[in-house]
Amino acid sequence: xxxxxxxxxxxxxxxxxxxxxxxxxxxxxxxxxxxxxxxxxxxxxxxxxxxxxxxxxxxxxxxxxxxxxxxxxxxxxxxxxxxxxxxxxxxxxxxxxxxxxxxxxxxxxxxxxxxxxxxxxxxxxxxxxxxxxxxxxxxxxxxxxxxxxxxxxxxxxxxxxxxxxxxxxxxxxxxxxxxxxxxxxxxxxxxxxxxxxxxxxxxxxxxxxxxxxxxxxxxxxxxxxxxxxxxxxxxxxxxxxxxxxxxxxxxxxxxxxxxxxxxxxxxxxxxxxxxxxxxxxxxxxxxxxxxxxxxxxxxxxxxxxxxxxxxxxxxxxxxxxxxxxxxxxxxxxxxxxxxxxxxxxxxxxxxxxxxxxxxxxxxxxxxxxxxxxxxxxxxxxxxxxxxxxxxxxxxxxxxxxxxxxxxxxxxxxxxxxxxxxxxxxxxxxxxxxxxxxxxxxxxxxxxxxxxxxxxxxxxxxxxxxxxxxxxxxxxxxxxxxxxxxxxxxxxxxxxxxxxxxxxxxxxxxxx
Numbered sequence: 001x002x003x004x005x006x007x008x009x010x011x012x013x014x015x016x017x018x019x020x021x022x023x024x025x026x027x028x029x030x031x032x033x034x035x036x037x038x039x040x041x042x043x044x045x046x047x048x049x050x051x052x053x054x055x056x057x058x059x060x061x062x063x064x065x066x067x068x069x070x071x072x073x074x075x076x077x078x079x080x081x082x083x084x085x086x087x088x089x090x091x092x093x094x095x096x097x098x099x100x101x102x103x104x105x106x107x108x109x110x111x112x113x114x115x116x117x118x119x120x121x122x123x124x125x126x127x128x129x130x131x132x133x134x135x136x137x138x139x140x141x142x143x144x145x146x147x148x149x150x151x152x153x154x155x156x157x158x159x160x161x162x163x164x165x166x167x168x169x170x171x172x173x174x175x176x177x178x179x180x181x182x183x184x185x186x187x188x189x190x191x192x193x194x195x196x197x198x199x200x201x202x203x204x205x206x207x208x209x210x211x212x213x214x215x216x217x218x219x220x221x222x223x224x225x226x227x228x229x230x231x232x233x234x235x236x237x238x239x240x241x242x243x244x245x246x247x248x249x250x251x252x253x254x255x256x257x258x259x260x261x262x263x264x265x266x267x268x269x270x271x272x273x274x275x276x277x278x279x280x281x282x283x284x285x286x287x288x289x290x291x292x293x294x295x296x297x298x299x300x301x302x303x304x305x306x307x308x309x310x311x312x313x314x315x316x317x318x319x320x321x322x323x324x325x326x327x328x329x330x331x332x333x334x335x336x337x338x339x340x341x342x343x344x345x346x347x348x349x350x351x352x353x354x355x356x357x358x359x360x361x362x363x364x365x366x367x368x369x370x371x372x373x374x375x376x377x378x379x380x381x382x383x384x385x386x387x388x389x390x391x392x393x394x395x396x397x398x399x400x401x402x403x404x405x406x407x408x409x410x411x412x413x414x415x416x417x418x419x420x421x422x423x424x425x426x427x428x429x430x431x432x433x434x435x436x437x438x439x440x441x442x443x444x445x446x447x448x449x450x451x452x453x454x455x456x457x458x459x460x461x462x463x464x465x466x467x468x469x470x471x472x473x474x475x476x477x478x479x480x481x482x483x484x485x486x487x488x489x490x491x492x493x494x495x496x497x498x499x500x501x502x503x504x505x506x507x508x509x510x511x
Contacts, residue, residue: 003142004179004207005131005200007123012143015102015116019078020147024052026074026099030081030133031057031334031398033188033327033342037134037181038080038104040346045141045175046078049148053078057339059398060489061086062478070098079103081133081185084119085480087112104136108465108480120200128465128482130199134185138204141175171211179208180311180323181346187309188327190485193455195221195306205309213313220272220284221306226322229269230256234287238409240303242287243294259286273317319361320345320354332364333357335398364399371395371403376410380419385506387413388420388499397423401450401487408452418453418464418506422495447495449479449488451502458483461509471502 003009019025025046029039039055046053054074058065061082069077070093083090083103087110090101094114102116106127109119118140120131131139171177186192186201197205208214219225222237234245234252244251256263261279263270272280284304291301309323319325333342338360344353374394380387391400404421407413425446449472451464464486468479472488475498479488490498 003139003146004203005120005125005135005139007125008118008120008136008139008200009143011118011122012139013147015104015118015140016143016147018100018102018116019046019051019076019144020049020149022051022076022100024054024074024076025102026069026072026077027053027055028061028069028077028079029055029057030061031059031339032081033330034133034185035081036330036334036339036342036346037185037188037327038132038137040343041134041137041141041175041178041181041185042078042080042104043343043347044178045137045144048172048175049144055343057334057343058082062489063089066090066093069093070096072099074099076100076102079105080137081105082107084109084117084121086110087114087117090114104133104140106131106133106136107482108469125200128484129191129193130201132182132186132189132191132201134182134189135201135204137185138175138178138182141178145173145175171213176207176211177213179204179211180213180313183208183214183309184311184323184326184330187323188331189482192306192309195303197307197309213311215310215312216307217310218305219308220280220287221304222272223324223328225272225308226317226325227271227319229271230263230283231269233272240291240296240300241409242291242296245287245290255286255290256283259283271317273321319358328364329357329361331402332361335396336360336363367396367399368403368406371399372407372410375403375407375421376413379412382414382417383499383503385417385503385510386420386499387417388422390422390495391424392422393424395421395423397425397448397450400448401452401485404450405452405485408454415454416457418451418457418462418467420499420502421450421452423448423450424492425489445492446477446489447492449477449490449498451481451486451488453484455484457510462506463509467502467505467509470505471498474498474501 027042029035043055066089077099082105084105085107091112091114094101101114104118106120118136121127125131182204186197191201222233224233231252235249238246245255261282311321314320319329330342341353341356345357375389380389395403400421400423404419408419409415425448451468453462453464463483465481465483468486468488472479472490475490475494477488477490481487
C-alpha cells in the first residue's frame with residue numbers, strides 16, 4: 001500500500017513499527033486546531049491498532065513540559081504538532097534513557113535528529129503550506145493501519161454502516177476516514193493559501209473525497225456559510241472589503257433586500273448553506289457587481305471565490321460541516337484550557353462536548369471582538385519594518401496572535417508589515433488527562449510573543465519562524481513556528497530589545 005505522501009512513507013512505517021512495539025504510549029500534542037486534530041487522528045489510529053495510550057496537551061513544549069513528560073513512567077512518547085523544534089531538549093532525555101520519542105510534526109526542526117522523526121521538511125516538503133501537523137499525523141495513521149497486526153472488521157464502513165456490494169473501499173480499515181480531520185487541521189493552520197490546499201495536503205484531500213468523508217467545490221470565500229444568517233455573513237466578510245456591505249449592518253441588509261430572492265423563511269433569515277445553487281449564483285454575481293462598481297481591485301475580487309471543504313457526514317447548518325468553521329470551534333476550546341472538549345468533538349462526541357464547545361466558541365468570538373477593538377482603538381507602534389502592540393493582561397496569551405492577525409488592515413494597522421503582539425504569560429496548570437484547569441494568576445517572569453504576516457510578505461522573503469527564533473534567543477528566550485505565523489516566549493522586561501532585533505531581521509529578509 002502506498003501512503004498519501006510517498007516521500008514520507010518509509011519514515012512513517014518506521015515510526016509506526018516502533019509504536020506497535022510499545023506496551024503503551026503517552027500521546028502529547030499542541031492545543032490549537034491543528035494540534036487537536038493531530039491528537040484525534042493519532043488517538044484513533046492507536047486505538048484501532050490496539051495500542052494502549054494516554055493523552056496530554058501542552059500550550060508550549062518547553063524545558064519544564066518535557067521534564068514533566070520524562071518524569072512519567074512511559075517509555076514511548078508520541079509528539080504530534082510539536083517536538084521537532086525541541087529536538088535538542090527531547091534528545092537529551094532520550095540519551096538519558098527517559099523515553100523514546102516518536103515525532104509527527106511539521107515545524108522547523110532543531111539541529112538534532114532522532115530515529116523516529118516524521119516531518120515533511122526533512123523530505124523537501126514545505127511544512128508551512130503543504131502539510132500540517134494533522135497531515136503528518138494522518139500519514140502516520142495510514143502507516144499504522146498498514147503495519148498493525150490488528151485487523152478491523154472489513155464489513156464496517158467509515159460511517160459505521162456496512163460496505164456496499166459494489167466493493168466500496170473500507171476507509172476505516174486503512175484510516176482514510178481520518179482525512180477529514182487532517183483537512184480541518186490544515187485549514188485551521190492557515191495552509192489554504194490562495195483559497196485552497198496544495199501539495200501533500202491536496203493528496204490527503206483526494207483520499208478523503210475517495211473515502212466519502214470530504215466534498216470539495218468552488219464556493220463563496222466567506223466564513224460562516226453554514227451557521228451565519230445571510231446579513232451577518234456579508235457584514236462580517238472583511239477579507240475582501242466591499243464598500244457599503246462589509247462592516248456595515250444596514251448596508252448588508254439593503255444589499256440583500258435588493259435581490260429578487262426568498263431570503264427569509266418562517267420569519268428567519270436563511271443561511272448560505274440552505275440556498276440553492278441558482279440562489280447562490282444570484283448573490284455571488286450581485287456581490288461581484290457591487291465590488292466592481294465600488295472600485296475593488298480585480299485581484300481582490302478573485303478572492304471572493306475559493307475551494308470549500310465540506311464534511312458530508314456532519315449535519316448541514318452546523319459548524320462541523322465546514323472545515324473552516326470546525327477549526328474555529330476547536331480553537332475556542334483548548335485556548336481556554338478545555339482541550340478535552342475539543343478532542344471529544346473530534347472523536348465524535350456530539351452531545352456534551354459539542355455543546356460545551358459551542359459555549360466556548362461564543363466566548364471566544366466575544367474575546368476576539370473585544371481584543372480587535374482594543375488594538376484598533378489604541379493603535380500599534382510602527383518601526384521601520386515591523387509594527388507591534390503590548391496587550392499586557394488585557395488579551396489572553398492564547399488568542400493574542402489571532403487578534404493580531406485579524407486586526408491587520410484595520411485603521412492604522414498595516415498589511416505591508418508583519419505585526420508582533422506581546423501578552424503576559426499565564427502560569428500553566430495541567431493534569432495528565434487534560435482535564436480543565438482553573439484560572440491561575442499570570443506569570444510575572446515571562447512574556448508571550450506572537451507574530452503574524454501575510455502570504456504576500458512571505459513571497460517577498462519574510463520568515464517569521466526565523467525572526468521569532470533569532471530575536472527571542474538574543475534575549476534569553478526561545479521561539480519558532482512558520483514563515484507566516486510564529487511565536488516565542490521571552491523574559492519580561494526584554495520587549496524593547498526583542499523588537500529592535502526583530503525589526504533588524506525583518507529588514508534584512510525583505511531588503
